[in-house]
Amino acid sequence: xxxxxxxxxxxxxxxxxxxxxxxxxxIEAGPCIVTQVRTKxxxxxxxxxxxxxxxxxxxxxxxxxxxxxxxxxxVKRKVVEFQGFGEDYKLGDAITVEHFIEGEYVxxxxxxxxxxxxxxxRRHGFGGSEMTHGQQxxxxxPGSVGAASYPGRVFKGKKMAGRMGGERVNVENLRxxxxxxxxxxxxxxxxxxxxxxxxxxxQK
Numbered sequence: 001x002x003x004x005x006x007x008x009x010x011x012x013x014x015x016x017x018x019x020x021x022x023x024x025x026x027i028e029a030g031p032c033i034v035t036q037v038r039t040k041x042x043x044x045x046x047x048x049x050x051x052x053x054x055x056x057x058x059x060x061x062x063x064x065x066x067x068x069x070x071x072x073x074x075v076k077r078k079v080v081e082f083q084g085f086g087e088d089y090k091l092g093d094a095i096t097v098e099h100f101i102e103g104e105y106v107x108x109x110x111x112x113x114x115x116x117x118x119x120x121x122r123r124h125g126f127g128g129s130e131m132t133h134g135q136q137x138x139x140x141x142p143g144s145v146g147a148a149s150y151p152g153r154v155f156k157g158k159k160m161a162g163r164m165g166g167e168r169v170n171v172e173n174l175r176x177x178x179x180x181x182x183x184x185x186x187x188x189x190x191x192x193x194x195x196x197x198x199x200x201x202x203q204k
Contacts, residue, residue, distance in 0.1 A: 035079060
């Protein structure tokens with residue numbers, strides 16, 4: 001699937017042709033620079049490596065600087081490989097937000113917001129116990145986690161309290177409502193994972 005690297009700007013809402021208020025996410029998509037071209041002859045598969053968002057030379061390693069120099073561009077903060085572009089692009093080419101068309105559907109992947117250590121009510125949606133009738137501090141407790149002397153252990157995968165969020169999430173079939181080439185903006189229907197200014201991968 002071909003696509004671009006982007007940065008989540010935030011959410012807004014727009015009115016469609018029927019006057020319905022649609023919640024949307026604004027993404028700064030590209031321009032992405034081709035930093036490497038994978039070919040079947042050399043690598044065994046065809047793909048494009050795209051770079052997005054400039055990085056200062058001071059914070060770049062020598063390996064990153066040498067890699068970017070081959071493409072004739074600056075060092076990039078985010079580098080991702082995409083398949084499905086075809087043979088039309090070469091090293092150093094820029095791919096803009098005009099790669100997407102209004103009305104089509106895209107998949108957006110990103111890292112969800114980290115929530116820290118959470119209990120079972122928030123993490124797994126447990127109902128908790130009743131808050132009256134003499135219960136003592138058990139309203140949000142997980143309850144029993146096992147049986148008796150057999151099996152004598154807690155099964156792997158048991159829903160318990162723990163770290164929540166901070167995971168890769170892929171949201172599929174988001175409609176592209178607007179493409180703004182002069183500002184490199186992409187407006188999609190619905191929400192996408194991650195906090196503001198986090199990197200996302202948009203594929204079609």
